[in-house]
Amino acid sequence: MGPAGVGKSTFCASLITHLRLNRRSAFYVNLDPAAEQFEHQPDLDIKDLISLEDVMDELKLGPNGGLIYCFEFLMENLDFLTAALDSLTEEYLIIFDMPGQIELYTHIPVLPTLVKFLTQPGALDIRLCAAYLLEAQFVMDRAKYFAGSLSAMSAMIMLEVPHLNILSKMDLVKDQMRKKDFKRFITPDTTLLDDDPTDIARRKAGVQVDVHSSDPKDKDALMSGATFKKLNAAVAGLLESFSMVSYLKLDSTDEDSVQAILSYIDDVIQYHEAQEPKELPEEEYEEE
Numbered sequence: 001m002g003p004a005g006v007g008k009s010t011f012c013a014s015l016i017t018h019l020r021l022n023r024r025s026a027f028y029v030n031l032d033p034a035a036e037q038f039e040h041q042p043d044l045d046i047k048d049l050i051s052l053e054d055v056m057d058e059l060k061l062g063p064n065g066g067l068i069y070c071f072e073f074l075m076e077n078l079d080f081l082t083a084a085l086d087s088l089t090e091e092y093l094i095i096f097d098m099p100g101q102i103e104l105y106t107h108i109p110v111l112p113t114l115v116k117f118l119t120q121p122g123a124l125d126i127r128l129c130a131a132y133l134l135e136a137q138f139v140m141d142r143a144k145y146f147a148g149s150l151s152a153m154s155a156m157i158m159l160e161v162p163h164l165n166i167l168s169k170m171d172l173v174k175d176q177m178r179k180k181d182f183k184r185f186i187t188p189d190t191t192l193l194d195d196d197p198t199d200i201a202r203r204k205a206g207v208q209v210d211v212h213s214s215d216p217k218d219k220d221a222l223m224s225g226a227t228f229k230k231l232n233a234a235v236a237g238l239l240e241s242f243s244m245v246s247y248l249k250l251d252s253t254d255e256d257s258v259q260a261i262l263s264y265i266d267d268v269i270q271y272h273e274a275q276e277p278k279e280l281p282e283e284e285y286e287e288e
Contacts, residue, residue: 001155002133003148004100007168007252011133011261012097013039014252018259025092027085032099033070034063042097044084046070049077067101071110078117085124093271094126105132105155115159128161129268131261134247136167139185140176142196143228146235149188149245156244162268166261170251187246190236193229 002008012028017040019026030042033052050073055066074080085094098104104111118126132152138145149165156163167185184192239245248264251257266272 001098001105001130002100002168003102003135003151006100006133006135007250008100008133009035009038009097010252011131011166011168011250011258012095014258015093015095015262016040018255018262019093021255025089027088027092027094029081029084029094029096031071031074031096033067034099035097044081046074049074049080064101064103067099068103068108068110071104071114075110075113081118082124085126090271093265102151105158106151107154107158112159115161119161127269129265130155130159130161130163131166131265132156132163133166133168133250136170136173136249139167139173139182140197142192143232145185145192146188146232146239149239150235153239153242153245164261164264164268165245165247166250167247168250168252170249170257171253174251185247186249188236188239190233190240193232193236 009032016026016028027044028040028042029044029046030038031046033046033050033055035047050070052063052066052070055061055069056063059066059069061069088094115128118124119128132155134148134152138148152165156165173182248261249257250261
């Protein structure tokens with residue numbers, strides 16, 4: 001899960017490639033009714049049930065309203081998922097690739113209902129791990145980083161399933177920030193606002209802006225105003241008080257990085273504990 005453009009489908013593709021190289025079974029479910037291109041063709045695609053383009057054309061809805069309608073339609077036709085997933089064994093890692101509309105993870109109750117359906121005992125009974133991706137480049141803008149972290153915490157509280165928060169696209173920022181400095185962003189805290197590079201640059205330039213007296217159309221003035229700083233401090237304080245959000249680092253181009261994330265996912269869903277012990281054939285046992 002995560003906002004648009006954070007690399008969800010890229011991570012899914014890297015994960016599937018890694019699983020296949022290690023001879024593990026994967027079942028890829030695309031739940032983005034607007035997705036068109038895939039590195040690995042989905043085993044189950046929501047567009048076979050309903051597509052965003054058709055909804056927008058027939059019902060004259062916008063992209064956000066159309067996507068919500070698609071998920072409501074899916075909830076009315078859950079046998080679409082059951083028919084495909086019910087026969088899968090515990091050896092399969094089922095990967096759900098979600099859309100990027102943030103509304104689904106914050107205040108619309110569709111996803112919690114879907115999660116309950118997938119996890120309820122006696123039916124599919126799937127052990128879920130929610131992986132929420134946030135682009136690592138957000139750390140270059142403290143306000144954007146805290147806003148993204150707040151959305152991650154909102155998704156954690158709403159879905160109520162084991163949850164991993166991941167900073168994606170690490171390959172794009174590794175040359176822009178020292179490792180020592182980057183470690184401070186693994187767990188959000190209010191001290192990050194004390195040395196915001198943007199504020200430091202403004203102070204060095206002698207820029208002092210009072211948001212209450214500035215032009216409301218002047219974005220730079222608004223972003224440097226006292227009210228905006230108080231808002232960021234309040235968000236940072238909220239995250240620090242709950243102490244729920246911390247991040248793993250992901251570089252989808254690095255197989256070791258993908259394996260590290262997969263190891264966390266396996267632990268969360270207790271993948272290895274669910275596997276049946278494999279007995280060696282008698283002749284191999286005798287040779288050993």
